[in-house]
Amino acid sequence: MLINKWLYQYTLRKRLHKATAFPDFSRCTRILLVCNEEAWNSLTKPVSELCAAGKNLTILRYANHKLTNLPADHACTTISKKDFTFFGKPRKSLQQILNLHYDLLLDLTDSSTLHTQWIALLAVADFKAGKAVQPVFSGKNKALDFMIQLPPGSGADFLLRQILYYLQHITPQS
Incomplete structure (x- = not known):
């Protein structure tokens, strides 16, 4: 067994959080958004809509390596x-x-890299949502509470709009 596989599974078992109730999206103020560098350009409009709605966004844009041609952006x-x-x-x-502490983690990465799985696992968020992808190691991706299965080639903006649709229309039971 690879040491990094063992370490990830060990941390996953230690960090499995309680069964989470679906959040009330109107009360979610702090949101952590994780995306790939390719998806960032298509996300600018939905991100600005979330900011206009009063959401406090922290955005992590994952690149395979630090590229000098990536524009510096104060938002991410x-x-x-x-x-x-x-x-x-x-x-x-x-x-x-x-x-x-975040109210919501939105993982919009299209691939299941070990790095993005670590981010989803270790982020302190009440509710974690993202795309249903095959995890790097066998088994289900237990780091996310809510996963949407989309056809291959669906963009990150479509995934974000789908997640937001469900978060806004599913009301938590009190």
């Missing part, structure tokens, strides 16, 4: 493989962002 933080240890865990600088 670009992360890469350099922000993770040899075993795939986030370094302390990224861990500081993940340790903040």
